[in-house]
Amino acid sequence: MEDRAVAWLAARRALLDPRNAQPDTVLFTRKALIETAFLVGLRARLDDAPLSGDYAEILEQVEDVARQPSYREMVARDETALLLYAGTYAALRLCGREDPEFRRVVQQASGGGYAAAFERVPYRQLDLLHTLYLCGIEHDLSAMDTVLPFSILCRRPNVLKLADRDVYAITHTLFYVTDFGRREPVWPRGYSPGEAVELLEALLVLAEARTNADLVGELLCCLYCLGVTDSEAAHRAWEFLESVQEDNGRVNGPEGILHPGLDSDNADFRHWAEGYHTTIVAALAGLLERSPRRLARPRPDLPATDVPLTAPLRHAVQWLCDESMRKDPHVGLAGVTAAAVGAAAIGEHHVVRPALEHYAASLADSAPAFWQEQGMEVAGEFALALRAAGTGCPSLEHFLKATADVVGSLDSIPADVSDNVHRLIGLGFLSPSAAAAIPRQTAPHERPGYPLQAAVSLCEARKTYHLGRLAATIRALAQEGWGRHRITLDAVSFLIAQQNTTGAFGYPACDDPTTRDQAQYAWSRSAVTALAAAARPARHR
Numbered sequence: 001m002e003d004r005a006v007a008w009l010a011a012r013r014a015l016l017d018p019r020n021a022q023p024d025t026v027l028f029t030r031k032a033l034i035e036t037a038f039l040v041g042l043r044a045r046l047d048d049a050p051l052s053g054d055y056a057e058i059l060e061q062v063e064d065v066a067r068q069p070s071y072r073e074m075v076a077r078d079e080t081a082l083l084l085y086a087g088t089y090a091a092l093r094l095c096g097r098e099d100p101e102f103r104r105v106v107q108q109a110s111g112g113g114y115a116a117a118f119e120r121v122p123y124r125q126l127d128l129l130h131t132l133y134l135c136g137i138e139h140d141l142s143a144m145d146t147v148l149p150f151s152i153l154c155r156r157p158n159v160l161k162l163a164d165r166d167v168y169a170i171t172h173t174l175f176y177v178t179d180f181g182r183r184e185p186v187w188p189r190g191y192s193p194g195e196a197v198e199l200l201e202a203l204l205v206l207a208e209a210r211t212n213a214d215l216v217g218e219l220l221c222c223l224y225c226l227g228v229t230d231s232e233a234a235h236r237a238w239e240f241l242e243s244v245q246e247d248n249g250r251v252n253g254p255e256g257i258l259h260p261g262l263d264s265d266n267a268d269f270r271h272w273a274e275g276y277h278t279t280i281v282a283a284l285a286g287l288l289e290r291s292p293r294r295l296a297r298p299r300p301d302l303p304a305t306d307v308p309l310t311a312p313l314r315h316a317v318q319w320l321c322d323e324s325m326r327k328d329p330h331v332g333l334a335g336v337t338a339a340a341v342g343a344a345a346i347g348e349h350h351v352v353r354p355a356l357e358h359y360a361a362s363l364a365d366s367a368p369a370f371w372q373e374q375g376m377e378v379a380g381e382f383a384l385a386l387r388a389a390g391t392g393c394p395s396l397e398h399f400l401k402a403t404a405d406v407v408g409s410l411d412s413i414p415a416d417v418s419d420n421v422h423r424l425i426g427l428g429f430l431s432p433s434a435a436a437a438i439p440r441q442t443a444p445h446e447r448p449g450y451p452l453q454a455a456v457s458l459c460e461a462r463k464t465y466h467l468g469r470l471a472a473t474i475r476a477l478a479q480e481g482w483g484r485h486r487i488t489l490d491a492v493s494f495l496i497a498q499q500n501t502t503g504a505f506g507y508p509a510c511d512d513p514t515t516r517d518q519a520q521y522a523w524s525r526s527a528v529t530a531l532a533a534a535a536r537p538a539r540h541r
Contacts, residue, residue, distance in 0.1 A: 041091030152170055202485070336352065
């Protein structure tokens with residue numbers, strides 16, 4: 001991967017020269033120059049072998065541009081853009097191409113009272129500190145380990161809320177504080193490398209789910225920077241990058257990497273501009289993976305992340321019971337059933353017993369059409385709750401027996417109704433041997449790893465505030481054995497944060513009382529069953 005990526009970059013090295021760029025692409029070209037130059041500088045740092053071939057050709061191009069007054073004198077003219085040029089000097093220095101005049105203007109700008117003084121967000125400050133270190137320029141700025149605690153990396157962010165710009169802040173923070181795998185950072189008190197690894201692996205799932213090769217590559221590089229190689233997430237990321245690398249070595253970048261107004265009529269320029277950065281990242285991943293100078297460490301223990309569920313469930317169960325007692329059974333039965341599921345998950349059946357007994361009595365003579373309308377999931381869970389409470393409902397018993405007779409006559413059992421079959425077995429209406437004799441359709445499975453579509457679904461549901469969809473996805477993930485994964489746990493944390501003081505879930509952001517009541521009742525039913533699934537050990541995976 002590295003060799004092919006570098007070959008593609010070398011073949012297009014002339015595009016790195018700002019002198020040949022159109023006026024509206026000069027700044028973009030300068031950025032591409034420093035990033036490509038930095039890759040070559042890292043190659044010199046991370047591999048003892050002399051530069052040769054494609055790497056050497058790129059270096060010659062970088063040196064040719066950097067020696068021109070029109071390039072290096074921009075440092076003195078625009079101190080705010082110091083990093084846009086200092087990185088080029090650092091790369092040349094790392095490759096043994098010391099340039100005293102270039103160094104002098106970089107040092108002059110860094111000590112000029114502004115370039116190193118204006119306000120920067122933490123990862124940009126770390127970028128400055130790391131670049132000055134590679135340039136060998138002394139300064140009196142705070143050390144990297146002093147800045148690190150203020151980064152988003154160390155603030156335990158919820159992965160579902162992170163935008164791409166936040167993920168780039170995380171990856172670049174790790175690049176700089178680890179010196180691309182050559183340095184062990186001093187982590188803030190109470191923070192462990194395992195937390196960083198857990199975050200990176202969760203973000204890798206989301207990046208792959210969005211087919212963002214640029215972020216997949218940077219996150220993979222970060223795992224290597226932390227010395228982690230025995231990671232299933234890293235292995236999957238590597239396979240993904242290999243699958244998207246083109247035959248000529250190029251790796252296409254995500255949408256939006258190039259401003260739509262930049263040289264839109266030049267197809268060759270766009271093809272290069274939309275792929276150069278991600279191709280650099282792919283080459284860097286290969287370089288870091290094989291580097292003998294990178295620190296190697298055993299995979300750190302991941303943190304025992306936990307989200308307290310008992311108190312939120314108890315509060316929601318009580319609210320659902322109270323609300324369900326006031327509703328028509330056509331609406332209220334689903335609510336009291338969800339409450340029973342939640343109460344069972346925390347071992348507090350007594351909370352829901354009065355509501356169960358009330359509904360069992362009021363529905364004793366209901367027609368089969370009522371239970372058919374409720375669906376087998378609600379009817380089956382309600383029956384299980386009644387059994388646990390030591391009571392029964394005759395009309396429900398008749399309905400379930402008739403349903404079991406229908407199931408027994410089927411030629412095969414669809415995969416999406418297998419849970420209902422388990423309920424009938426658990427209730428004694430269907431014998432395990434009879435159910436086992438019926439062929440079952442198997443659901444399609446994707447390759448091993450956290451379900452990518454579920455990750456996308458959680459992010460979209462959070463963004464659109466679709467709490468029902470979010471809760472349903474959490475429930476499915478917990479039942480499939482992914483309840484302890486960082487992405488699922490962050491989804492659970494977000495869901496719990498939507499519980500208000502009454503115990504109900506959701507903030508409808510509207511004033512109509514009926515609309516608010518309907519939304520919160522539906523959201524609360526979904527949330528309680530999701531949290532109940534998360535509170536129980538998974539049945540299978």
